[in-house]
Amino acid sequence: MIRLHDVELSGNCYKVRLFAALAGIPLERCPVDLAAGEHRTPQFLALNPWAQVPVLVDGDLVLRDSQAILVYLASRHGDPGWWPDDAASQGRIVQWLSASAGEIQSGPASARLVEKFGYDLDKADALRRSARLLERVDAHLACHEWLELGRPTIADCAVFPYVAWAHEGSVDLKPFPAVRAWIARVQSLPGFLSAPGIQHAHDRAGDGHCSLQIKSKTEP
Ligand SMILES: N[C@@H](CCC(=O)N[C@@H](CS)C(=O)NCC(=O)O)C(=O)O
Numbered sequence: 036m037i038r039l040h041d042v043e044l045s046g047n048c049y050k051v052r053l054f055a056a057l058a059g060i061p062l063e064r065c066p067v068d069l070a071a072g073e074h075r076t077p078q079f080l081a082l083n084p085w086a087q088v089p090v091l092v093d094g095d096l097v098l099r100d101s102q103a104i105l106v107y108l109a110s111r112h113g114d115p116g117w118w119p120d121d122a123a124s125q126g127r128i129v130q131w132l133s134a135s136a137g138e139i140q141s142g143p144a145s146a147r148l149v150e151k152f153g154y155d156l157d158k159a160d161a162l163r164r165s166a167r168l169l170e171r172v173d174a175h176l177a178c179h180e181w182l183e184l185g186r187p188t189i190a191d192c193a194v195f196p197y198v199a200w201a202h203e204g205s206v207d208l209k210p211f212p213a214v215r216a217w218i219a220r221v222q223s224l225p226g227f228l229s230a231p232g233i234q235h236a237h238d239r240a241g242d243g244h245c246s247l248q249i250k251s252k253t254e255p
Contacts, residue, residue, distance in 0.1 A: 036063045037112070040082065040090040044151075045069075046144055046196035047101040048089040049230045050135070054105055054192035056228035058113040102132040105189040117189050127183040131190035134168075135197075142168045144197040146204025165206045169214060172198070176213035180220065187224060195221050199233050 039055075039062045041048045055062045067073050067088050074086045083090045083099045090097065091104045093111070098104050109118035118128065142164035148154035149161065172194070175182070182190040199218050201208055208215050221227065222235060229235075 036061065037108075038063045038065055038092040040065045040067050040079070040088055040092070042067055042069055042088050043231060045088055046147075046200060047087075049196040050101045050193050051089050051091065051104050051108070052230075053195060053228050054108060054113075054117070054189055057187070057192065057224055057226045058109065058117055059226060060108055060112045100136075102136055102193060105132065105193055109189050113189075116186060119184070119188075124184055124188075128188050128190045131182050132193050135193035138164065138168045139194065139197050142197075143201040143204055143206050146206050147197065147200055148204075150204045161204065162206065165201065165204070169198075169201075169206070169208070169211045173211040173213045176217045181217075187221070191217075191221055196230070200230075202234065203232055 037060070039048070039051055041052065041064045043066070052062065052064070054060075067079065069088070073079055074083075074088060080086060082092070082097055085099055087099060089101055089104060090099050091107070092098075093107075096107075098107055106118060110120075119125070142161060145154075145156050145161035146158060146165055149156050149158040179185070181187050182194060195218070198208075198214060199221075208218075222229075
C-alpha cells in the first residue's frame with residue numbers, strides 16, 4: 036500500500052489526497068502531528084530531512100514535495116489523462132504546478148497561515164499577491180473550463196486546495212466568478228474528496244449567480 040505522511044489541514048497534503056481520490060489510487064494515511072513537532076523527530080527526518088509534509092512512500096521510493104508526488108502518482112498509478120506523456124501537455128501542466136508552489140504559496144496559502152494558524156507573515160503583502168494571482172487565474176478560467184488540456188489534470192489538483200481555502204485567509208473570491216465556477220466544477224468530479232473548511236458552492240455567498248460562462252475555448 037502507498038503511504039502518505041499527512042496533515043489534514045495542510046493544502047500541500049490535500050493536493051495529494053484529492054488527486055488520489057479522483058484517480059482512484061488507494062493511500063494509507065499516516066497522520067503527522069506538526070504541533071507536537073513530530074516532523075522534527077529523527078524518525079521523520081530520516082524520511083524527509085526538510086522536515087515537511089507531505090511525504091509519500093511507495094515501496095523503496097520516498098518522495099517529498101506535493102508537486103513531485105502528484106507527477107509521480109499520476110505517471111506511475113494514474114490514468115494518462117491526468118498527466119499525458121507528451122512534452123507540450125506536461126509543460127502546460129507544470130506551469131500550474133509551479134504556480135502552486137510559488138504564487139499560490141506566497142498569496143492565499145500565506146494569508147491563511149496568518150489568519151488561521153497565527154504565523155508571523157506579512158498579511159497585507161499576502162493579500163496583494165492573492166488579488167494579483169486570482170485576477171490572472173480568473174481571466175484564464177473565464178475562457179477555459181479546466182486549467183489545461185480541456186479536462187481535469189493534476190494542474191487542477193495542485194491549484195484547488197489553497198484557492199478553495201482562500202476564505203480562511205480572508206481572501207474574498209466574490210470578484211472572481213470564473214474561479215468560483217471552476218471550484219464548483221472540481222467539487223462535482225466523481226470521487227471528489229473534501230477537507231475541513233472547504234465550502235460547497237451553495238454555502239458561498241453570491242454563488243447563486245455564478246454560472247459557467249466560457250468566452251472561448253482555446254484548448255487543443
Ligand atoms: N514544497 C513543499 C512544501 C511543503 C510544506 O511547506 N509543508 C508544510 C505543511 S503545508 C510543512 O510541513 N510545514 C512544517 C514546517 O515548515 O515546520 C510541498 O509542496 O509539499
